[in-house]
Amino acid sequence: MTNQISRRRVLQGITALPFAGSLSLSARAALAQSTTMTAAITGYSVINSLDPAKASLIPEFYVIWGVFNGLMKFDDEMNVVPDLAETVTALDGGGYEFKLKSGVKFHDGSELTAEDVKFTFDRVMDKETASPNAGKLGKVSKVEVVDPLTVRILTEGSYAPLLTFLTNARTGTQIISKAAFEAMGAEAFSRAPVGTGAWKVSDWRAGEGLTLSAHPDYFEGKPGFETVEVPLIAEEASGVTALQGGQIDMTSTAPAADVSMLMQDSKIQVLRQPGLNTRFISINLKKAPFDDIHFRRAVSMAFQREAMVQAVIFGEGVPAQGVIPPQLPAYYSTEPRAYMKFDPAAAKAEMAKSKYKPEEVEVGVITWSGGWWKRFAEIFVAQVNQTLGTKFKVEVTDANTAYARQKSGDFEAGVWGWLGMVDPDEYVGDLLTSTGWRNFQGYSNPEVDQLAAQGLAETDPAKRPEYYKKAEAIAMDEVALIPCFCSNIHNLLRADLEGFVQKPYSNFADQFRSMKLS
Structure with a gap:
């Protein structure tokens, strides 16, 4: 049986948010204080795992990008810059040394250390993990802990894309909590993962969607919303209907047939660019x-x-x-x-x-x-x-x-x-x-x-x-x-939603922290 959220559930199960254009000034001011955003993953009906090492489908990474961080990330101009890393130093013979940011906390309150980084990468490289993302670390020979906040990744000679493969993109190298994974086991962790990201998974309804809660101790500052509801809507057209009706605030994709029409709708922002x-x-x-x-x-x-x-x-x-x-x-x-x-x-x-x-x-x-x-x-x-x-x-x-x-x-x-x-x-x-x-x-x-x-x-x-x-x-x-x-690639947003920066790899939850209603 295909797992998907029905249009009826979208319309009934999510609190309706009226369009800003139809609101009075006082109602708009109240709406701007909303603590929940509803960001639908549209065009997809399946999420199998939120474990970065095991993830392979784009809707899985749509969520992972908000729940975890990588050592590196892409900035708004698609430059590779540090994320969990404070500094990066190239090593003679191949590889890099990373100094980690201090005081970074996982969702369970524990602090990020070099041991978590080593555990993450060793697990991806372990054949028993059978990670579809293992090739990203295919030329890594060893991961060494130097001290609690310093880790070295050694490679077999030069490895051109390594820093790119350590970004919080579709890489599978996002850093997980060693202690949480060992305590929970692989299956439980895949459904309630513990990362350092701005959002933690507080509920997962198989085939229907997820609820993300703000991580109050996020190292770059607490998100503007308290909660993000992430329904799965299998048909992109149904996502448009839900957005136009005020049941959701944004979509991960848009039906190509409707893009030109939607660009004429003053109540909707259409973000559009050639994709990777x-x-x-x-x-x-x-x-x-x-x-x-x-x-x-x-x-x-x-x-x-x-x-x-x-x-x-x-x-x-x-x-x-x-x-x-x-x-x-x-x-x-x-x-x-x-x-x-x-x-x-x-x-x-x-x-x-x-x-x-x-x-x-x-x-x-x-x-x-x-x-x-x-x-x-x-x-x-x-x-x-x-x-x-x-x-x-x-x-x-x-x-x-x-x-x-x-x-x-x-x-x-x-x-x-x-x-x-x-x-x-x-x-x-x-x-x-x-x-x-x-x-x-x-x-x-x-x-x-x-x-x-x-x-x-x-x-x-x-x-x-x-x-x-x-x-x-x-x-x-x-x-x-x-x-x-x-x-x-396309994203649709209600006209009064701010802070989403679209990137050509079709990013999604990595932008939720900075978003707000104007």
Whole structure:
């Protein structure tokens, strides 16, 4: 059964907040003193874990970003700056020494120490943890406690993205309380985690949402709201309805079809920018028919990406010919790639080289009903079938099942994508190398692996992009997956809500502390 919060619950279970534009001055003044904000996660219906080491889904990180801190963070201009760290010093031979801020308290009142940092990283690196985020620390050789507020992270040679991978982003390296984890155990901790963040989880209603309470001893100052309600609303359109009706104060996403209309609504703020994300068709290279390179190439040329951007996300994005988005401009390739453009004649010619006949192959394309994902699959299937005469069909399930099937290899094809990734290795390394944890396709090429490894080690920002560009080009020539588009990110807020700074990795709860009603 799909876990999701119904529209009825949104409308009945959350105290309605009328729009500022319809209020008297006295009512607006009273509203400005509200102690609760309702920030809905829209377009998603599942949160499995709030343990940073185990988290893998973007709605999980939406919450984690407010509950925890990293040693580092991104500032408003996307510069990597200290967070829990007071100072950072590079070490000869690779790695860094971090002096921690003193007096930082966890939600249970205990103080942050270097032992907590070491425990956090050792646990992520431990194979028994099976952390999907272990690759972020893949070149870390040792974590040493120097004194209660000093920790060293030693690496095997230079490791270019380490500081980026220690930020409070989609990294899984957020610092947890050693004592709390050992006392609670992994399962309990995943549902009631103890971090240093501005918010602590005071209630979790499976499939419905969470309640966050302000951390009064937060080291950067107590949040402006006492409580944040975080309902899960599976359909983005339902989130718009709830916002327009005053049942919620903001959303994590917005339906692309409504963005232009919503921008004309004076009662709603629309925050919008190109995002750090990649959207693609994941294909199982270990199964027929995608084990055949000619079949893969034919399919990749059989649909029009420009039309998909218009029909699926209503122009809120750009076509893609690789996995690295334009928001990483130094790494983004603008060179045309023959197999990544719509060319029906070339697609049919390539299919003629395949060992499979298009009319004899049935392919299920997995999707789910939330937001635009179902439309994504439907348009892809329709175009490919029309161009090639194949028998592709859409298989609709829930998001959790779609994810589980792709992870286990129980699929032929599926719409997929990742957002919130801030370093090129999270695209090329995670998606295209033999050991990449997001490589559900089963793609493997030693040259790509070697180039990605060189990119990890290269600290010269002028040289590093070439390794990733070359690796991506090889993988796209072999059609390791079928890139489709990169989408804009959006947040919707009521007009009188202030303090949210949108970042291209689609941040969310990390901004709640500074938010207030004007």
